[in-house]
Amino acid sequence: MTDQQPPTQQSRTQGNPDYRDAGLRFPDGFVFGSATASYQVEGAANEDGRGPSIWDTFSHTPGKVWNGDTGDVAADHYHRLEEDLDLMTSLGLQSYRFSISWSRIQPTGRGEANQAGLAFYTHLVDGLLARGIRPIATLYHWDLPQALEDQGGWTNRETAYAFADYARIVGEELGDRVATWTTLNEPWCSAYLGYGSGAHAPGRTDGEAALTAVHHLNLAHGLAVLALKEVVTNDPDFSITLNLHVLRGEGETGPEAVRQIDALANRVFLSPLLKGEYPADVFEDTKDITDWSFVRPGDLDIIRQPLDVLGVNYYSTTLVRLWDGVSPRQNSDGHKDVGGSPWPGADRVEFLAQPGPYTEMGWNIEPAGLEELLVSLHEEFPDQPLMITENGAAFADEVVATPDGPAVHDAERVDYLRRHFTAAHRAIARGVDLRGYQVWSLMDNFEWGYGYSKRFGIVHVDYDTLVRTPKDSALWYAKLVGSGVIPK
Ligand code: IFM
Numbered sequence: 001m002t003d004q005q006p007p008t009q010q011s012r013t014q015g016n017p018d019y020r021d022a023g024l025r026f027p028d029g030f031v032f033g034s035a036t037a038s039y040q041v042e043g044a045a046n047e048d049g050r051g052p053s054i055w056d057t058f059s060h061t062p063g064k065v066w067n068g069d070t071g072d073v074a075a076d077h078y079h080r081l082e083e084d085l086d087l088m089t090s091l092g093l094q095s096y097r098f099s100i101s102w103s104r105i106q107p108t109g110r111g112e113a114n115q116a117g118l119a120f121y122t123h124l125v126d127g128l129l130a131r132g133i134r135p136i137a138t139l140y141h142w143d144l145p146q147a148l149e150d151q152g153g154w155t156n157r158e159t160a161y162a163f164a165d166y167a168r169i170v171g172e173e174l175g176d177r178v179a180t181w182t183t184l185n186e187p188w189c190s191a192y193l194g195y196g197s198g199a200h201a202p203g204r205t206d207g208e209a210a211l212t213a214v215h216h217l218n219l220a221h222g223l224a225v226l227a228l229k230e231v232v233t234n235d236p237d238f239s240i241t242l243n244l245h246v247l248r249g250e251g252e253t254g255p256e257a258v259r260q261i262d263a264l265a266n267r268v269f270l271s272p273l274l275k276g277e278y279p280a281d282v283f284e285d286t287k288d289i290t291d292w293s294f295v296r297p298g299d300l301d302i303i304r305q306p307l308d309v310l311g312v313n314y315y316s317t318t319l320v321r322l323w324d325g326v327s328p329r330q331n332s333d334g335h336k337d338v339g340g341s342p343w344p345g346a347d348r349v350e351f352l353a354q355p356g357p358y359t360e361m362g363w364n365i366e367p368a369g370l371e372e373l374l375v376s377l378h379e380e381f382p383d384q385p386l387m388i389t390e391n392g393a394a395f396a397d398e399v400v401a402t403p404d405g406p407a408v409h410d411a412e413r414v415d416y417l418r419r420h421f422t423a424a425h426r427a428i429a430r431g432v433d434l435r436g437y438q439v440w441s442l443m444d445n446f447e448w449g450y451g452y453s454k455r456f457g458i459v460h461v462d463y464d465t466l467v468r469t470p471k472d473s474a475l476w477y478a479k480l481v482g483s484g485v486i487p488k
Contacts, residue, residue, distance in 0.1 A: 033097055053143035059451075367419040
């Protein structure tokens with residue numbers, strides 16, 4: 001999503017220029033929830049027949065993850081499910097966005113279902129419904145079964161078909177109860193961080209592999225929606241979640257840099273999903289890397305499935321220009337820099353640091369970017385309902401003793417959430433069909449290459465005792481969910 005000029009916030013919006021509004025009411029039916037992902041919270045990595053995923057392999061490889069952290073135990077959500085469900089009830093959550101571990105269902109990514117794996121998610125979905133919480137299930141949040149990676153992973157077209165088989169198995173089990181099926185979470189990360197930069201599992205650094213993975217992930221999405229539609233018996237929403245980049249260009253070369261990154265980060269997903277075509281400029285920009293012959297006749301018809309809701313994850317903005325080839329190259333693209341590039345064909349693009357404030361990830365806090373993103377999506381795809389499927393912030397939280405017991409006074413996260421809920425509200429006021437907001441994350445968890453060093457939860461997890469402590473942000477959010485109005 002592009003916006004060449006940083007917006008003049010006051011000119012574009014009513015209310016406080018810094019988005020610190022209170023008292024705004026969300027429409028009836030707006031779904032307030034929170035999100036997690038399997039490898040980040042579940043733990044129980046070697047239990048009940050679960051097979052290894054690429055993230056087990058990656059995190060157990062020395063040097064790949066901060067401090068050698070792994071998801072072996074994570075937040076132990078697998079064993080603390082009842083407690084966590086009750087926690088959701090105590091916060092009044094209306095939805096829970098979780099992901100399903102493919103290798104818990106099919107340990108090698110193919111073949112018979114592992115009944116113990118299905119039982120866990122059955123328990124989870126039933127527990128949510130018993131508490132009146134809407135289940136939003138993501139089928140893939142980056143934890144590919146290792147056995148499939150050994151056969152080429154997302155560079156192998158067969159992985160897309162295996163994914164559809166897996167979707168069918170899960171759909172047959174839960175397809176009378178799940179409210180929203182999200183096929184993929186952030187395929188940008190799976191493809192470009194997994195196969196391009198190597199910052200994520202499986203840690204490959206090959207631009208052609210990354211672009212091949214992009215297409216096979218898009219194809220997997222379409223095949224999975226088709227498979228699910230054959231087996232579900234309720235009337236769920238079908239969805240995919242994208243981490244679209246809100247781009248700003250600097251200087252004379254800004255527009256060209258924005259075009260290149262918009263193509264690779266945004267349009268290479270949005271165009272096939274919503275228009276049934278790949279952007280011509282992506283082919284041109286990457287022609288020295290691949291001829292895109294992995295796109296076969298008929299693929300785009302499969303990929304373009306009607307989306308009941310498009311999931312949008314938003315954290316910050318991205319500032320780019322073309323590198324002059326002389327001065328030291330800047331690479332502040334917000335992703336862990338491990339040497340490889342997540343931007344095949346965009347070798348001349350430079351990613352510039354932006355003004356703060358920042359979160360603990362070093363990401364700039366810019367609620368206007370969320371409003372811009374939602375409005376620009378609405379302008380381009382006016383009939384497409386949207387849902388914020390992730391938004392939140394990592395800060396260095398501390399548990400303190402109070403007369404009422406342990407507490408976490410995470411004022412910065414409360415402020416971050418207030419400003420982004422305000423941005424979402426402003427987008428709705430400008431006509432965006434925004435259906436809900438899933439705060440990332442329900443609880444502190446394994447933050448991929450950063451291990452447990454970054455805390456995104458609204459609930460604190462003590463990684464020694466696994467005790468959960470709702471932070472002030474959780475209590476603030478409970479007030480918002482309960483009233484539908486942004487609290488003070
Ligand atoms: O923790 C991740 C999540 O898994 C995907 N979206 C971004 C979050 C914060 O980095």
